[in-house]
């Protein structure tokens with residue numbers, strides 16, 4: 001069994017971005033900028049937003065933090081997006097999800113200029129992804145593909161099973177794997193005999209948000225297992241995979257923490273740099 005070291009790969013990605021940003025600054029006199037918007041005080045979201053800002057600074061981006069109270073009106077949030085859309089210093093806009101219930105998330109995501117939509121959640125970018133013309137690949141799915149590539153996991157012709165059908169992970173990773181010629185199955189809460197389907201996977205992606213849901217009886221010997229789960233149990237981070245038992249049969253597995261998590265932020269930096277470069281031309 002081998003461990004997929006997301007922390008190490010994410011550091012490599014960030015190093016290469018730092019060097020490119022420095023060179024571009026010299027050449028253009030401009031600095032890439034990312035605006036992060038957080039509404040409310042969800043503690044997990046607050047941690048993500050803090051990490052995103054920190055990483056921006058580390059790679060040499062300008063970071064614009066917008067933290068709004070939980071009772072912010074939808075109109076006020078849309079006005080802020082409009083302002084960020086027009087701001088030339090802002091190349092990427094990320095609205096941290098989930099938003100409070102009184103705000104229509106889809107409406108907010110559609111308000112972001114697709115050229116600044118570094119999460120890839122705008123319908124235009126979703127349409128591009130589905131048709132194999134992705135501009136911005138959603139960060140977590142893009143990070144998963146990067147990990148598979150770095151560890152030279154063959155995707156073409158393999159059975160890939162995705163557990164979970166969220167718009168943020170399950171659906172987009174299914175399309176990215178399909179684009180790489182995997183045979184893709186997406187499972188969810190109504191799937192019949194999910195363990196049997198999971199056992200058919202050469203590449204198993206767990207993105208359901210249930211701690212230790214994937215047990216060794218659901219994993220074929222030699223499968224590559226990617227754990228997207230970040231569940232807090234008794235103050236500890238636990239993935240969607242029962243690491244202790246599954247790691248015995250998997251050929252490669254991502255740990256939690258230190259697997260997919262750090263890749264999400266690294267790919268956000270990749271997307272922001274791309275938005276910046278596109279803005280120059």
Ligand code: GUN
Nearest residue numbers: 094095096097098119139
């Ligand atoms: N909440 C959980 N994952 C994500 C993500 O990738 N982007 C945003 N904006 N919010 C999230």
